[in-house]
Amino acid sequence: MRKWIGLDVGGTTIKGAAVLEDGSIVYKEERPTESEQGTPHMLDRMAQFVRDLAKSAGWSFDDVAGVGVGVPAFIDFATGFVERAVNIGWYDVALVDELKKRLGDNIPVAIENDANAAGLGETWAGGGKGFDDALFVTLGTGVGGGILVDGKIVHGSNGMAGEIGHITIDPNGRLCNCGRIGCLETISSATGIVAAAQERIAGEATTLKEEEILSTRIVFEHAERGDRVAQEVVAYAIDRLGFALANIGCTLNPQVIVVGGGVAAAGETLLNQLKDAFARYALPRVTAGTAITLAELGNDAGVIGAALLQVRN
Amino acid sequence: MRKWIGLDVGGTTIKGAAVLEDGSIVYKEERPTESEQGTPHMLDRMAQFVRDLAKSAGWSFDDVAGVGVGVPAFIDFATGFVERAVNIGWYDVALVDELKKRLGDNIPVAIENDANAAGLGETWAGGGKGFDDALFVTLGTGVGGGILVDGKIVHGSNGMAGEIGHITIDPNGRLCNCGRIGCLETISSATGIVAAAQERIAGEATTLKEEEILSTRIVFEHAERGDRVAQEVVAYAIDRLGFALANIGCTLNPQVIVVGGGVAAAGETLLNQLKDAFARYALPRVTAGTAITLAELGNDAGVIGAALLQVRN
Structure with missing residues (x-):
């Protein structure tokens, strides 16, 4: 070799x-x-x-x-x-x-x-191994992406291919770092999940109030322990990610979508909800043709x- | 040759x-x-x-x-x-x-x-000539698409790449032939434009009432002659198309988007409004890197x- x-x-x-x-x-x-x-x-x-x-x-x-x-x-x-x-x-x-x-x-x-x-790396040797047409999604501070077609990275006209964090999802939503409103990364990134949790702590009954500092991990934990507000925050972030990925599915029809980054540490909880959301919004033939997996290579x-x-x- | x-x-x-x-x-x-x-x-x-x-x-x-x-x-x-x-x-x-x-x-x-x-054909010899990364959009009975990366057609996992007509735009919108609600083609196809015009004829003052049969061409004509309802129908169809293409722009970042099909017969009227809508929703660097042109080869x-x-x- x-x-x-x-x-x-x-x-x-x-x-x-x-x-x-x-x-x-x-x-x-x-x-x-x-x-x-x-x-x-x-x-x-x-x-x-x-x-x-x-x-x-x-x-x-x-x-x-x-x-x-x-x-x-x-x-x-x-x-x-x-x-x-x-x-x-x-x-x-x-x-x-x-x-x-x-x-x-x-x-x-x-x-x-x-x-x-x-x-x-994830497509050739990690969560997307065995596939040539892939979308890699990182859920961290922001939402990033990388696209492979026929095993090769797609760069696009001026290097912006894969900037899926700036797909507009909610025209009435939060201000994004890019200066626009309601980009995917204002909702489904770690930052977006924490922001949504903080917005809801004030007026509602939720165990999240007990925490001094919120993180995505903590919000997922409270959701798993049954806190309704945390569950709704998580469900919304994943539903909108699934919606965006389903629309990309109708465009690129990747064989695999590999999800990585800090938020992906939520593992199967994230993966199962995301698969459901994707199937909710994508054409059935697109759902049938697209595997959704977790990244495996970490850092x-x-x-x-x-x-x-x-x-x- | x-x-x-x-x-x-x-x-x-x-x-x-x-x-x-x-x-x-x-x-x-x-x-x-x-x-x-x-x-x-x-x-x-x-x-x-x-x-x-x-x-x-x-x-x-x-x-x-x-x-x-x-x-x-x-x-x-x-x-x-x-x-x-x-x-x-x-x-x-x-x-x-x-x-x-x-x-x-x-x-x-x-x-x-x-x-x-x-x-x-349009990318190599028509409206997209000189570009290798292209999105071809047909606005006809439905909304179809074709994607080229490095001059080659992208097929995707099971031949669904380019099915951009089924990107979800309006979850509260019309039923699509695919069985889902509010797909792009229920809004920006010829069928979608005529349906929107018909919905508005009943209750509003519009010169469209004078027509026995509506077509996209007729709706565009009334819009150009100053009919407000026709203008709004056209503006909405193009705005939503621009929105969808801007989101694709953040994903694929094509060098050129070539627009063809029956609706594209509206020519510069369509093209100028579409360029404005794209710029309204895309990241500035994506707008800067993407030409939008009309198809040239017809049938x-x-x-x-x-x-x-x-x-x-």
Whole structure:
């Protein structure tokens, strides 16, 4: 099996892994991002990290088939430029060229938006394994998405493919960070669930009042213990997610929808309600053709996906 | 330029054309479908039609690079079987094999759902020319769609990709043919526009009362002549279409959305209102990346798309 190195660059840490073609991790490590020390310093450290990962995996660097990097950024795929990565202070960085300069011209280097890389990782090696047409949904602070068609990431016209968190669901709803009203992520993200719970605590009888700090986990727990308000908050967030995914189902008809991110920690409770909601709103043939699964790779999805970026190109 | 033959099979006629690689038609003709005479008879006539088209175009059949057929049907692309084409009475017809049996094993034959073929035709040679990531929308009796990513038709898990007419828009709206409530096609199709006009004629002052029979064309005409009710009916149908397309825009981020079908005959009136509605609901970066155009090939889109099916595979 070919050997790959993946990096997943975040605001505070860079995750790195030596990964085999089947998505299995041979060795992984995290290092601080140190974005405050500037781009050239970061690029030097990333190149060194790549070489160290190969070494720690017991591989000769010459045996590495290629390197992939996930970045929280808009990317110009034609040129290999990172247009804008706000969290790490990069603007117009020629990431592919800069890494090749440090690692050697012969090593293939690919870059990708980090959410898309995670979607590829989950599709090829995690909750969507065995499927080529997939939608990956992350339910975290926001709602993110990644789309694969024929096993390849869909980028769209200007890198906005998969921005399903900004599908409008409730024109009379909450203000979204994007400046618009009622986007999916104002309802079905962790933030949206907590906001809905807080809005209802004031005027209603609910055990949620006992909590000092609310989180999605806590709201799900109260729902499972029978609190009606918590149950309604959870049910609404999942119903609207199912509604949005059913509409995407009529558009893309994916073989699998993989759900990950913090909210997905609710596991089977979330999954079963979501399957019901999807079936409620999708054409029966779409429901029949779409598996809905939980993500399996956790925090490793991004680095595995980054490593595998070049496998099917 | 390579030479291709395309057939577009409908319930009453089969359109045929000899098409060059750039999508230009050298010769075209229509023949009755004669589905009542059974499948073997139809297959014989289709094969003869293909040979006659080449001849009429002044081509030797040996110079034809391949044949493509659009069928109003679910298709199993792995086997080349037409699963079910209700309009022409086909069930489990091995279309690719049957045509090769009649035309020779060496000639490449491809088949496709007719709406997808039309979408490919419009994207490669019509209103979406120059773009690889496209959404084709037909506004006719229903609302149909075809999706291209990297210049290739997206089929999805079980052939339902592009069924955007069944995106739910108004949970309190009209019953759809699919059995569900408030699908996009109950609002923005010709049928939906006429239904909305009829609902409002009874109780309101409108020049639409003067008409014996309503059609989309007539509703648009009254709107342009200043009738407020007609204007509101048109505005609502286009607003909801723009809303649905904006949500698809956040998912697929196509470079171009090409609008065709009978309703698109309203031309610039439709196009300008639709662009405004899209911009109203889409993220600004999605609006910036998405051109919206009118279809250009009319009834030829399907046969041109069928002919070109194998060009980029």
